[in-house]
Amino acid sequence: MIGVIxxxxxxxxxxxxxxxxxxxxxxxxxxxxxxxxxxLTHSDFxxxxxxxxxxxxDNVKPSWFQRLIHWFIR
Numbered sequence: 001m002i003g004v005i006x007x008x009x010x011x012x013x014x015x016x017x018x019x020x021x022x023x024x025x026x027x028x029x030x031x032x033x034x035x036x037x038x039x040l041t042h043s044d045f046x047x048x049x050x051x052x053x054x055x056x057x058d059n060v061k062p063s064w065f066q067r068l069i070h071w072f073i074r
Contacts, residue, residue, distance in 0.1 A: 005045075 008024045023040040040048065052059055062070070 006024050007021050009021050022042070023038075023045045025038045025040065026035055027038060028034075029036050
């Protein structure tokens with residue numbers, strides 16, 4: 001499934017040291033048949049990207065049909 005990574009402003013910032021934004025990603029859980037929202041800090045997001053680069057054989061490639069549908073909905 002192709003998704004969109006969205007950087008969102010943190011509206012309830014408690015301390016000045018906290019980042020002013022985070023990443024929000026929606027994914028589909030096939031096992032439970034529900035959509036889940038992942039909230040990732042900047043360091044979480046970088047860790048996930050780095051992990052994907054270490055194991056390129058595990059990366060999912062969208063089909064031509066998924067890319068076509070995503071092109072229409074952008």
